[in-house]
Amino acid sequence: MANTWGYGAMTNSLGDIQNSKAIIIFGANPAVNHPVGFQHFLKAKERNNSQLIVIDPRFTKTAAKADFYARIRPGTDVPFMYGMLNIIFKNGWEDKKYIDDRVYGMDEIKKEAAKWTPEKVADVTGVSAEQLMQITKVYAKSTPGTLIWAMGLTQHSVGTSNTRLAPILQLSLGNMGVEGGGTNILRGHDNVQGATDMGCLADTLPGYYGLSSGSWKYFAKSWGVDYEWLAGRFKSKDWMSKKGFSLARWYAGVLGGKPGEDKIHNAGTNLKALFVMGNGITSIAQQAKVKEALDNLELIVLADPFVNEAAILTDKKDDIFLLPAATQFETSGTVVATNRTAQWRYQVVEPMYESKPDQDIMFEFAKRLGFYKEYTKAMLMRDNKTEFKWPEDATNEIARIIKTIGLTGWTADRLKKHTDNWHMFDEVSLRGSGPMKDEYYGLPWPCWTETHGGSTVLYDINRSVKEGGMGFRNRFGMEHNGTDLLAGKSSAPKGSSNPNGYPEINAKNIEAVLGITLTADEKAKIGKNWKVDTSNIIAEKCMKAGIAPYGNARARAIVWTFPDQIPMHREPLHSPRTDLVKKYPSFEKDKENHFRVDTKYGTLQSSKDWAKEFPINLVTARLVNLNGAGMENRASKYLAALTPEMFCDIHPDLANNHGIRNGGMMTIHSPEGTHITVKAKFSFSVSPDRIFIPFHFAGVFQGRDLKSHYPDGTAPYATGESANTVTNYGYDIITQIPETKGGLCRIEKA
Amino acid sequence: MTSTTQNALSTKIGRRSFLKMAAIAGAFGATSSFASENVTRPATAEEVKNPFPGSKEVKTICTACSVGCGITAEVQNGVWVRQEVAQDHPISLGGHCCKGADMIDMVRSEVRLKYPMVKEAGQWKRISWDTAYERISKKLNSLRETSGPDAVQFLGSAKMSSEQAYYFRKFAAFFGTNNTDHQARI
Amino acid sequence: MSSEMSRMKFYCDDDRCIECDGCSVACAEAHELPVGISRRKVVTLHEGIEGKEFSTSVACMHCTDAPCEQVCPVDCFYIREDGIVLHDKEVCIGCGYCLYACPFGAPQFPRDGAFGTKGAMDKCTMCAGGPLETNSVHERELYGQNRIAEGKVPVCASMCSTKALLVGDSENIATVYRARVASKGKGVQTAPFGWSKAYGQ
Ligand code: SF4
C-alpha cells in the first residue's frame, strides 16, 4: 500500500465505515477479530442498507452477517480482484476522471484485467462467474464502498501483490479519499500500528526512515549522539544499512549453515542469543524449526507478564531467563489503534509481584551494557532537562523527530487531553466538540503541527490540509517513462494556494511551491526537507498555504522496482491445483539474502507434486476469545473455558471419508514432515476440500505434552498443539510475511 | 484437556482468595472491601451508590486488539477492584468482546510470572533481578565482543506502548544490530 | 419504585449478535462466577449454513409468570416490583426443580455439587443482587454485584460489543428496537442504547 500512494495504513476509521454504501471484505473476519469494530459495520447495514460482501475460504461469523458471500480458494485473491476489474472496465463503471487526475499506470492494470474473464476467474478461485458478476455489480454501483482486509490477504507468498491490487480496485472506482471509502486494513495486536510506526522492525528506523546512512545521521543527530560513535556500535557501516533478520525467519539465523537449511548472510556469525519482550513466538510459522533454533541458542531472554511459551517449547536445559514484565495496565503510554488514532493508556495499578515495566528493564540493561547515557539523552533535549519523566519525555522525543508520518502534533499533553475527553467526540466522524473542537479523536496521523487536528480520512482532497485533507504522497519521483507523476490540474486539497499537483516540500522549493518568501532567519533554521525539518518551519508554512508537506502526486499502479511490476497471480508454493501451478508458477528464482536468509520460491513449488500427497487446504485463523499466541488469554480462566482445547473444524463429508468422528481425534500432516493430533469438530463453515485450525495454542508439540516444562504455578488454563507446527514453508517476496493462509496438509484418523 | 487443567478451571477462585494471595506476595498492602469482615454495619449512602467507597475511575485502553476499546478501571486503595463500562468512548461505546471484558483478570491472573527465573540443568530456579541483569548482560557483552552484535536477535512487541517500541528499536540500534522485529510480520 | 414501572426485560437483536461472548464473560467476571456457571450463554444455530446461521445470547428471561417460582418446593423465589425474578440462596436447597421448569435453562448448579461461594443454585439476577443488605459484602459474595442499586445498567448489556443485547423496561427496549428498524436505509445514525432512558439518569 505504501508503494501505491505513500502510507501503508488504514485510510479511514472504524466509525467512518458507517458512511459506506458497500463493504467488501477480503481475508478478514472482523466479527471475530475486531468484534467491537464490527459494530460499525452492522450500523452501516442498518443506516445505509450497506451491502456487506465477504470473500473468504471459510463461512465465518462475519459471513453470517453478509448480504453476499463467496467461498474463495485460499491464495487466489489476485485473480478475484482482476476478475472484478475486468467486469468494471468492460462496463465502463470505473471513475475515469479520478483515474486521469490521480492515478498513474492504470492502463497496465486494464491490460492484465482483460485476461481475467469471469470464466477463467471461476476456474482459478472456485467462485462462479455469476457470483463474481453479481458481487462486482453491487460493489461498483454502491459507492462509496470500503474495502477491508487483514492477515488473510497478507499471509501469502504474493501478499504484497494482494495488498497492491486491493488499493488499485478502490482507485478504479474512485473510492479513495472519500468518507465511507478507503482501504481499511484491520490490524491484529493492540499496538501493531504504533509499534510499526516506531520502526520496531528489521528494515526501518522509527517513522519508516529506512536504513541509509542519511537516515542514521538524522537519528544520531536527533538522539544527540555522534554518528561515528553510533556506527562504531555496529560491525561496520555496511551492516548498519542492511535489513536484519525478521520475526518470520529469525530461526534461520540460528540454523544457517546446517545441512538442508537456507543459507544466511549475517556479518559472519550465526544468531547465538535471543532477547524477546512481549512476543509470543509460538504463533510464528515453522514451529519445529523454531524449536530447533531455540535448542541451539546460547542465551534466551524472555520478558513477559506470563511465561513465554518459547521457554516451554525448547528442550534447552540452561541459560533461559524469564523476566516478569508488567502488563500495559501497570505502566502508561501511547497506543495507536488500527485507524492511526492515538490513545493514552493510563496506568491502572502498580506493577504486581516483582514485575517491572519494559522500559525499566531496557534502561537497566542499557546501564549494564554501557550506553544508558547516550540511550536516554534525547528525552532531555527538548527542554534541556537533567532528568526525564517516562513516558511523557519519550512521547515528546518521538514528536520532535518523526516527521514522515506527521507525529509532530502528538505531544504527551495533547494525547492525554484526548483520552480524558473521549466523550466529546462523534463516533462516526470522530470530530470533537466543545474544548476539543477542530480535532479528530486521537489525532489520527498525519498530525502535522502542534495545533493540527489530525487526519481521519487519508488522501481526501475535499477537506483542507488543516482539516486533515491531502492528496497522494509524492514519494516515487517526478516522472516515470515520461509521464508526470504529480497529480493532475485542480486536484489539490480544498483551499490550497496551489491548485494542482506539487512535489514534496524541501528548503529549495518551498518558496516556489507555496508562493511565499522566507525571512533570512527562517532560511537559516529550516531543515533540508519536510522529513528532517525539526524547526517545523516547513510544516507551519504549509498549513498556512493549505499545502500537504509530502506533496500532491498520483497513486501508482506500477511499482517498477518490484519483481512483479503490476500484481500478478502466482499459485501458493503448496497449491492444491498442480495444473495451475504450471500456468501461474511462483517466482522462478529463489530470493537470495531476503532479510539475511535465502528464501525458496519456484524451486520448492516445482520440486514435487505436493497436492498428490497433501490434498487438503489448511486454513489458520483466530478465535474470538484468544489472540496472538494466546498465552495471556489462556491464562484467564473464563476465556480458557470457552475453548479449553485445540480443535480442527472439518466438514462432515471430509471427516467421513477418513473415518473421523465428531469429537474424535485426527492427525494433520504437513509437507514439512511435521504433524499434530487434535480434536475434530464438525462444521459446515469449511468446505470438504479444506480444514480450519486456530493458531493460539501451545504447550503440546507433535503429541508431546510439555506441561512439565512450565515453572510451578505458571501453566495456563488451556494448552494444545500449535497450528504453526503444521503451517507450510513460504514467505512473501517483499515483506517476508509467512504464507500461513495457503498451505496444504494430509489428514487421518488418530 | 488434561485433568490438571480441568481442576484448575473448576476451582472457584474468588477475589478474596486472590487478594489474600497477592498480599502474601507483598505486591501491595491495601485490601478492598471484598476482604472486609465487617458485614453487619448498615451501608452508608455512598456505598449504596458505590460499593467501593473512595474508589476512583481510571480511563485506559484494552490491550487485546487494535480496535482500541475504552476501559474504565475502578481502583480502590491501589487495587483494581472492578471493570466499569466506558459507555462514552467514541469507538467502543462501552462495548467489549470477551477478551476486553476480562482485562481485569489478565492483570490479576494467578498464573502470571511473579519473579525472575533461570533454567539451570533443566530446573527452573528463582533469582533476583540483580542476578538476572548481571548474568544476561555479561553474556550479551561477551557475545558482542566475540561474535559481534549481529549474533543477537531482538524481538519486540506490538503489545508494547509506542514509547516502549521506539525505545526497543533504539536499544537494538545502540547494541549495534538491525536484527530486531515485531509481530507486524506474522 | 412505583408500581407503574414497566417490567425489566432483555432483548437480543440477532441481526447484530456475533457470538463474541462479551456479554457472558463480562457477567462471569463482574460477579466472579465459578468457572462452569454461566448466567448468560451465547448460542449459534445452524452454524456454517449460509442464510441460516444466527447467534443469540440467553439468560434468565425474568418471566412474568415465572415457572421456576411456581415449582420451587421451598418457595425461595421472589419477584420484584420491576419484574426482576430473584431467589434466596439461603433458603434454596439445590433440588433442581426450577431447572426442569425453566424453558431457557437459566438455573445453574455448581458442577461439583457442593455449595460454593455462589450458593446452591445460581442464575442471572439482572445484576440486582439478592435479598441481603444492598451492596453489602455478603450480598456481593452470594449474588454478585448489585448494579441496579447503583443506578447502573446490567453489565452484560452495557458491555455487549455490538449493542445487540438490550436490557431495560420493556417499553424502552421496544422503542430502541423500533428506531433501529425504522431507520433502516435512511442514513440515520441510530444512537447507542440510551442509558438515560433506561434508568432516567
Ligand atoms: S474489547 Fe475486544 S474488540 Fe475491543 S479492543 Fe479489546 S479485544 Fe478489541
Ligand code: SF4
Ligand atoms: S443481567 Fe447481570 S447477572 Fe444477568 S446475565 Fe447480565 S450480567 Fe449476568
Ligand code: SF4
Ligand atoms: S456481547 Fe452482544 S454480540 Fe457479543 S455475544 Fe453477547 S449479545 Fe452477542
